[in-house]
Amino acid sequence: MRAFLPTGDPAQPVVIAEVPEPTPRPDEVLVRVEAFSVNRGETFKLEAPVRGERPGKDVAGLVVQPAADGTGPAGFARVVGHPMGGGWAEFAAVPTSALAVLPDSVGAVRGAALPLAGLTALRLLRAAGPVLGRRVLLTGASGGVGHYVTELAAAAGAEVTAVTRDAERGARLAELGAARVVHDLSDAHGPYDIVLESTGGEALAGALARLARRGLLIWFGQAGRRAATLDFFDFFNGPESAVIRHFHYLDADTTIGHDLATLVHLTAQGRLHPEIGRVADWAHTATALTDLRDRRIRGKAVLTLS
Structure with a gap:
C-alpha cells in the first residue's frame, strides 16, 4: 500500500x-x-x-x-x-x-x-470544570483546538474572550460564540476565572497576569515554541493563590472512543462545527x-x- x-x-x-x-x-x-x-x-x-x-x-x-x-x-x-x-x-x-x-x-x-483537536478541546473543558457564567480567556484561538473550545465553552454558558491576530479568523470565532475577540493579549483586560493558554513564551506570564484571584490557568500548548518564565511574586499582583495546571489530552478517565462518539453526536446534531x-x-x-x-x-x- x-x-x-x-x-x-x-x-x-x-x-x-x-x-x-x-x-x-x-x-x-x-x-x-x-x-x-x-x-x-x-x-x-x-x-x-x-x-x-x-x-x-x-x-x-x-x-x-x-x-x-x-x-x-x-x-x-x-x-x-x-x-x-x-x-x-x-x-x-x-x-x-x-x-x-x-x-x-x-x-x-x-x-x-x-479527533486530536476535538478530543483536546473536550477534555480541556472537562479539566477546567463548570464554565457556566465564568469568564474564560483563550489564547491561540484560531487553530483547530481553539475553534472547538470556543464553540463548546460558549454553548456551556462561558463568557469567552478569544485571542487571535487575524481579523477574519476572529470574526469566525465570534460566530461560534466568543463574547469578545482581541488581536493582542494586551487588549484582554480581565480578570478571568479561567485561562486556557497554548502559546507559551511571554504569553504565559501575560495570561497569568489577567487571571483572577484563586483562578485556574491550564497550560495546554507552546505553539510559539519559546520557553516561558514566571516570577513567583507576580502572583501577588492579582492571581493570588491561583492554580497552574499542565494538560495533556491523553490523560483522561474516558476512552478515546467514548469521547469521539460524543464529538460525532454533537456534529451530527449541528451543535459542533x-x-x-x-x-x-x-x-x-x-x-x-x-x-x-x-x-x-x-x-x-x-x-x-x-
Missing part, C-alpha cells in the same frame, strides 16, 4: 512510498482510509522524526477487517479513528477503543477533522503540512484519498 513517510526536511516533510499493509492486533480493526487530517503539532515532530515511525493520528474511512477479538464495529462500518500513528496511508490499523461510528450525516472529511480551512487530495499533504506549520490555514486541514 502507499503511505507517507517522514523525510526530516522542513521544505518537504513527507514523501509517499510503498510500505507493507498493517497487520491489526486482535483488538484493532483495519480501516481503508478515506480522509485524514494533519495537526500543527505533528509538523513539529516531523522536524526530528523517529526512525521507523509513520505519522498520522486522525483518520476516517471504512472498516474492511473487524477486530479478531469481537470488539468494535462490524465490517463495512463507516468510522472515525485516532490511532497513535500510521494514519497517513491507504490503510490504518486502529484500536477499537479509539473508534467511533460515523452516521450518514457526517461525511469522512468532517469526521477526520474531529469542525472548522476546516483546507480540503485537498492527499497528493498535496506536504504542502498542507508546511502551510499549517506557517499558519496559512485556518482551523483544520483535511486530505482525501480517491
Whole structure:
C-alpha cells in the first residue's frame, strides 16, 4: 500500500512510498482510509522524526477487517479513528477503543477533522470544570483546538474572550460564540476565572497576569515554541493563590472512543462545527503540512484519498 513517510526536511516533510499493509492486533480493526487530517503539532515532530515511525493520528474511512477479538464495529462500518500513528496511508490499523461510528450525516472529511483537536478541546473543558457564567480567556484561538473550545465553552454558558491576530479568523470565532475577540493579549483586560493558554513564551506570564484571584490557568500548548518564565511574586499582583495546571489530552478517565462518539453526536446534531480551512487530495499533504506549520490555514486541514 502507499503511505507517507517522514523525510526530516522542513521544505518537504513527507514523501509517499510503498510500505507493507498493517497487520491489526486482535483488538484493532483495519480501516481503508478515506480522509485524514494533519495537526500543527505533528509538523513539529516531523522536524526530528523517529526512525521507523509513520505519522498520522486522525483518520476516517471504512472498516474492511473487524477486530479478531469481537470488539468494535462490524465490517463495512463507516468510522472515525485516532490511532497513535500510521494514519497517513491507504490503510490504518486502529484500536477499537479509539473508534467511533460515523452516521450518514457526517461525511469522512468532517469526521477526520474531529479527533486530536476535538478530543483536546473536550477534555480541556472537562479539566477546567463548570464554565457556566465564568469568564474564560483563550489564547491561540484560531487553530483547530481553539475553534472547538470556543464553540463548546460558549454553548456551556462561558463568557469567552478569544485571542487571535487575524481579523477574519476572529470574526469566525465570534460566530461560534466568543463574547469578545482581541488581536493582542494586551487588549484582554480581565480578570478571568479561567485561562486556557497554548502559546507559551511571554504569553504565559501575560495570561497569568489577567487571571483572577484563586483562578485556574491550564497550560495546554507552546505553539510559539519559546520557553516561558514566571516570577513567583507576580502572583501577588492579582492571581493570588491561583492554580497552574499542565494538560495533556491523553490523560483522561474516558476512552478515546467514548469521547469521539460524543464529538460525532454533537456534529451530527449541528451543535459542533469542525472548522476546516483546507480540503485537498492527499497528493498535496506536504504542502498542507508546511502551510499549517506557517499558519496559512485556518482551523483544520483535511486530505482525501480517491
